[in-house]
Amino acid sequence: MTALSPAIDRKTRDSFARQALMTTFGATIADLAPGACTLSAPILPIARQQHGVGHAGLTFALGDTAAGYAALTLMAEEAEVMTVEMKINLLAPAQGDRLIAEGRVIRPGRRISVVTAEVFAEAAGDRALVAILQGTMVPVTARSRT
Amino acid sequence: MTALSPAIDRKTRDSFARQALMTTFGATIADLAPGACTLSAPILPIARQQHGVGHAGLTFALGDTAAGYAALTLMAEEAEVMTVEMKINLLAPAQGDRLIAEGRVIRPGRRISVVTAEVFAEAAGDRALVAILQGTMVPVTARSRT
Amino acid sequence: MTALSPAIDRKTRDSFARQALMTTFGATIADLAPGACTLSAPILPIARQQHGVGHAGLTFALGDTAAGYAALTLMAEEAEVMTVEMKINLLAPAQGDRLIAEGRVIRPGRRISVVTAEVFAEAAGDRALVAILQGTMVPVTARSRT
Amino acid sequence: MTALSPAIDRKTRDSFARQALMTTFGATIADLAPGACTLSAPILPIARQQHGVGHAGLTFALGDTAAGYAALTLMAEEAEVMTVEMKINLLAPAQGDRLIAEGRVIRPGRRISVVTAEVFAEAAGDRALVAILQGTMVPVTARSRT
Numbered sequence: 001m002t003a004l005s006p007a008i009d010r011k012t013r014d015s016f017a018r019q020a021l022m023t024t025f026g027a028t029i030a031d032l033a034p035g036a037c038t039l040s041a042p043i044l045p046i047a048r049q050q051h052g053v054g055h056a057g058l059t060f061a062l063g064d065t066a067a068g069y070a071a072l073t074l075m076a077e078e079a080e081v082m083t084v085e086m087k088i089n090l091l092a093p094a095q096g097d098r099l100i101a102e103g104r105v106i107r108p109g110r111r112i113s114v115v116t117a118e119v120f121a122e123a124a125g126d127r128a129l130v131a132i133l134q135g136t137m138v139p140v141t142a143r144s145r146t
Numbered sequence: 147m148t149a150l151s152p153a154i155d156r157k158t159r160d161s162f163a164r165q166a167l168m169t170t171f172g173a174t175i176a177d178l179a180p181g182a183c184t185l186s187a188p189i190l191p192i193a194r195q196q197h198g199v200g201h202a203g204l205t206f207a208l209g210d211t212a213a214g215y216a217a218l219t220l221m222a223e224e225a226e227v228m229t230v231e232m233k234i235n236l237l238a239p240a241q242g243d244r245l246i247a248e249g250r251v252i253r254p255g256r257r258i259s260v261v262t263a264e265v266f267a268e269a270a271g272d273r274a275l276v277a278i279l280q281g282t283m284v285p286v287t288a289r290s291r292t
Numbered sequence: 293m294t295a296l297s298p299a300i301d302r303k304t305r306d307s308f309a310r311q312a313l314m315t316t317f318g319a320t321i322a323d324l325a326p327g328a329c330t331l332s333a334p335i336l337p338i339a340r341q342q343h344g345v346g347h348a349g350l351t352f353a354l355g356d357t358a359a360g361y362a363a364l365t366l367m368a369e370e371a372e373v374m375t376v377e378m379k380i381n382l383l384a385p386a387q388g389d390r391l392i393a394e395g396r397v398i399r400p401g402r403r404i405s406v407v408t409a410e411v412f413a414e415a416a417g418d419r420a421l422v423a424i425l426q427g428t429m430v431p432v433t434a435r436s437r438t
Numbered sequence: 439m440t441a442l443s444p445a446i447d448r449k450t451r452d453s454f455a456r457q458a459l460m461t462t463f464g465a466t467i468a469d470l471a472p473g474a475c476t477l478s479a480p481i482l483p484i485a486r487q488q489h490g491v492g493h494a495g496l497t498f499a500l501g502d503t504a505a506g507y508a509a510l511t512l513m514a515e516e517a518e519v520m521t522v523e524m525k526i527n528l529l530a531p532a533q534g535d536r537l538i539a540e541g542r543v544i545r546p547g548r549r550i551s552v553v554t555a556e557v558f559a560e561a562a563g564d565r566a567l568v569a570i571l572q573g574t575m576v577p578v579t580a581r582s583r584t
Contacts, residue, residue: 020194021201024170048166055167056229057207064202083202084404085428087233087379087525087572089552091545106570107529111403112376112430114527114570132544132552134525134572136377136428138404230550231574233379233426233525235406237399252424253383257549258522258576260381260424278398278406280379280426282523282574284550313493316462316484338462347459348521349499356494375494379525 004034004073012037012072015080021061029069035105037069042098043121054094054121054130063088063117063133066103071115071137074108079139084112086135094130096123113137150180150219158183158218161226167207175215181251183215188244189267200240200267200276209234209263209279212249217259217283220251225285230258232281240276242269259283296326296365304329304364307372313353321361327397329361334390335413346386346413346422355380355409355425358395363407363429366400371431376404378427386422388415405429442472442511450475450510453518459499467507473543475507480536481559492532492559501526501555501571504541509551509575512543517577522550524573532568534561551575 004012009032016022016029027041039062049055064086072081103117119131150158155178162168162175173187185208193204210232218227249263265277296304301324308314308321319333331354339350356378364373395409411423442450447470454460454467465479477500485496502524510519541555557569 015196018196019201020192021203024192046166046170050161050164050226055165055207056210056232057167057203060206060210060232061201061203064206080196083236085233085235085377085406086202086206087231089231089544089572089574090229091552106527107567114529116570129545132554132572134527134570136527231523231552235398235426235428237406252381253421260383260523262424275399278408278426280381280424282381307488310488311493312484312486313495338458340458342453342456342518347457347499348502348524349459349495352498352502352524353493353495356498372488375528377525377527378494378498379523381523382521 002034004032007077008073011077012069015072016069019065022065025058025061027062030100032073034073035070035108037066037073037103039066039101040098043094043096054099056090059090059094059099059119059131060088062099062101063103063119063131066101067115067117067133067135068103068137070103070105071108071113074105074113075139078141081137082140084136084138086133088131088133090131092128092130094121096121098122111138148180150178153223154219157223158215161218162215165211168211171204171207173208176246178219180219181216181254183212183219183249185212185247186244189240189242200245202236205236205240205245205265205277206234208245208247209249209265209277210281212247213261213263213279213281214249214283216249216251217254217261220254220259221285224287227283228286230282230284232279234277234279236277238274238276240267242267244268257284294326296324299369300365303369304361307364308361311357314357317350317353319354322392324365326365327362327400329358329365329395331358331393332390335386335388346391348382351382351386351391351411351423352380354391354393355395355411355423356427358393359407359409359425359427360395360429362395362397363400363405366397366405367431370433373429374432376428376430378425380423380425382423384420384422386413388413390414403430440472442470445515446511449515450507453510454507457503460503463496463499465500468538470511472511473508473546475504475511475541477504477539478536481532481534492537494528497528497532497537497557497569498526500537500539501541501557501569504539505553505555505571505573506541506575508541508543509546509553512546512551513577516579519575520578522574522576524571526569526571528569530566530568532559534559536560549576
């Protein structure tokens with residue numbers, strides 16, 4: 001696999017750094033490659049549901065964001081990325097030390113990119129798949145966004 | 147439409163109150179009726195994406211939660227609710243003063259409930275549909291959760 | 293609601309008439325209006341599953357097609373329509389005399405249209421909701437298709 | 439991987455043989471293993487859309503059925519399988535000699551099984567991914583079906 005160009009790498013990390021919700025969740029980019037993005041985040045008390053495990057909204061936000069930035073790595077340099085739609089199946093409670101979201105591009109496209117993500121919960125070295133996502137991303141430019 | 151029983155009303159509001167993520171987002175229950183739940187939340191700076199509008203994770207979390215509590219109002223008194231899967235289509239940027247998420251049960255069931263939600267952005271009295279969701283909820287009991 | 297222009301009406305019906313699968317299923321256009329399309333089809337023996345009711349593939353095909361032609365009515369005259377993605381929740385067995393699929397555009401767009409459909413089973417005058425669909429359609433032209 | 443028990447193998451193939459829609463489409467089981475099912479079908483003229491390629495309803499039906507029978511291989515011997523919901527993303531036109539649908543269980547469950555499928559189009563030895571599916575299956579028994 002070819003490495004990510006420095007310009008795309010920088011653009012993607014800059015965009016991620018401006019996502020306040022990711023900062024709120026304590027999420028960081030663990031890995032970034034052409035067509036792939038892995039995020040890591042603790043399961044903070046502020047992001048839990050009524051039984052003390054991670055809220056589906058947390059799991060979704062991480063999976064969706066990992067998938068979106070995976071798509072962005074394959075888009076034109078001036079583009080930003082936007083979620084058109086996303087489907088999540090929740091497989092197990094989001095409990096443990098951290099969530100790891102691995103986004104991947106299944107089919108890049110000029111108009112439409114199809115993406116998936118897997119979200120894992122890590123606890124004491126164990127790793128359990130807690131959710132899978134499948135969705136659609138589109139490139140947006142400053143012009144198309146207004 | 148029959149009114150919600152006091153016991154179910156109380157159980158649902160108590161469960162919502164324990165969802166730390168909803169507190170983080172400043173969300174409140176605006177309306178609760180059999181098979182329907184409306185949530186209201188500001189678009190806080192902490193929940194935004196890179197362009198300053200609400201993150202898809204915020205919109206999802208509100209829509210999913212409204213749909214889940216709509217389902218819970220029709221479940222047995224000892225049950226809690228869990229999202230099996232949820233699909234979201236994002237229609238417009240989540241910008242404005244508040245998001246309003248209206249969850250609704252399409253078909254309640256003993257094993258499986260099918261739900262939808264619409265999320266609106268309100269700004270200066272205007273109201274724009276920003277997302278639609280369609281998904282599946284299941285009842286869980288203390289026993290089935292462990 | 294404004295009426296459908298004769299040109300769009302004709303284009304949509306011509307396109308439907310060329311869908312061999314719809315002919316195979318005995319489906320016809322029951323209603324066509326701007327942003328809306330209703331299909332009607334018998335539950336033919338050739339389209340059933342192992343328990344003698346309509347196959348999920350039949351229900352999906354009717355719902356997806358109704359939603360697609362609903363979207364086509366709002367697209368440019370030279371455009372054809374293509375499904376990007378579609379989610380179906382199946383609520384009840386597809387049994388009875390006919391299936392009725394009502395497609396509707398939730399948000400038309402130059403690049404992307406968001407659509408929904410409801411599929412009903414009719415038997416002896418009764419009508420039961422058997423599926424709901426939510427998805428994304430895009431316009432394609434002769435050029436973008438190749 | 440352990441082999442499929444003869445009883446489950448027979449039950450699954452018998453169920454498939456009773457799906458009239460699969461017979462209509464000329465589909466056959468190409469491979470069956472615990473948690474996995476591959477179907478193969480020609481792109482018959484009767485199953486095409488307006489541009490002469492396979493209808494989304496064909497692609498969906500094959501993917502959904504492959505995923506469903508993958509789930510059935512892991513269910514109790516008296517159970518049948520039913521689709522609760524399914525999401526499909528269409529990546530490329532379904533054109534060529536045959537469609538191959540590979541269904542797989544991501545997480546089996548007593549109440550709910552999460553499944554995926556990939557559908558490929560084969561033409562002159564080439565193989566292109568044309569769709570991915572992600573959904574939920576449940577076991578049904580003669581009793582729960584009535």
